[in-house]
Amino acid sequence: MSDRAENLILALPGLLLLAVAFFVPIAQMLLLSVQGEEGLTFANFTRFLGDPYYLGVLWRTVRLSLLITAICALIGFPLAYIMARVGPRMRLWLIVLVILPLMTSVVVRTFGWMVLLGRSGLVPDILRSLGLAGRNFSIMQTESAIVIGMVQVLLPFMTLSILGVVSRIDTRLEEAARTMGCGFGATLRTVVLPLALPGIVAGSLLCFTLSASSFVTPNLLGGSRIQVLAASIYRSVTQTLDWPFAAAQAVILFVGVLLILVPYARLGGGTR
Template sequence: MHSIKLDLSIAAPGILLLLIAFVLPVTGILVLGIENVEGSFTSAHLVKFLTDPFYLAIAWRTVKLSLIITAICFVAGFPLAYIMARGGPKSRLWLLIAITLPLMTSVVVRTFGWMVILGRGGLVPQALNMLGLVNRNFTLMQTETAIVVGMVQVLFPFMVLSILGVVTKIDRRLEEAARVMGCSFIQAMRSVVLPLAMPGVVAGSLLVFTLSASYFITPTLLGGTRLPVLASSIYETATKTLDWHFAAAQSIVLLIGVLALLVPYTRLSGKANG
């Protein structure tokens, strides 16, 4: 009992900060989304979102791009995390610096950099033009490709670091045993390393998916007004049309979508870890 009281006293500041900075604002948003101007409860705002093809298309675009971004981060991040885990301390240190260094740079600065690279006359369009694949006026700006490229660069470290923490704990002798039993390197990776690394893969995938689904700056700058995602739609509704109730209703949809992924994962991981 004394240990429980001590744990609660230590955790009290963090719990208080969480209540003030997260629970109370989110509760206010939830209430605002199911209220009308008169202050009575209504589902009209949620019904408007769920029955309007324009907003449903925004929701689908958000989910689709988030899934693509997550898949690319996993395909590229798992091999890199494995190399970092199995490499020497020196190479691991330099790779870790290369992975974490972009996190020390503002997302806005990195996004503007992609705007220069992907825009008309940028490095990528010029290279494609020199290869004869596109014309001189080609640009990748305001396309889903630009959003995916920018978001992968922003969220890639989260996937790598999540997988790295798990792969470093996998005993190398398990891989050696698989190779001795006749498995090729790819078979050992698929049959031994990947199943044991799944907690890191799932954690990284959930982190990347939820962050990409709720990201605002990068999709807005690279996709523009032609390709709004749910976060940018919420911002536009709240700041330009000043319809706070409908913006809050969109926030409810986004929150429910994220919780729909997090809650099953929490329960499954809780059962797996006792």
């Protein structure tokens, strides 16, 4: 038996699981999205793309996902750099602190943010005591609350993705740049950042896709008046029972994520 045949046999269980768990549901969703009373129809897509409300929901989803991804990258890169350059013991503790939130349910963490950001929560109380907010100020049910909660949820994915790349960068490259007259900031910008770009791209892929498809945190922190696409799909399934329209929204979300992921993936491949 050839090596290719052996590799195919070893990969066959995983390929079958991928087909059953991913491709079959995607195919069913595609078929459901074009089903109508008179057969195949694109009326569900026309309804979505012709309604300013749903276009606004789509734009909010993409805009918030890009913002959350950018904030995670801005925080995750320096954090990953520090973790890669400190001693082994300190690095271990920092990794534990980064991973620790992942061991807690997203629902529990989101309820924690609801307590902190609510009208009588700690954050509004601090802002009121500093004179920066009024008596009825609350961050809950705003886009800011969604961004804060989602950044806390997704930051470990970004940090660990960048850490895996930065930890492999030879420190002698930084020493050479400092010897040639570069300051610390210039060394990070001209040496570390370009070499860490594959990790940033990988972390951005994870953060954007998870943020765009997230339901629990945006729904609890944003409320019913700050709708994202995942919440709109859920409402179509559970309240209006319009499954074909929900499937059409899911297809639009899926295609929209793919359109953004392809350039990211090419960028990551070009940096290797």
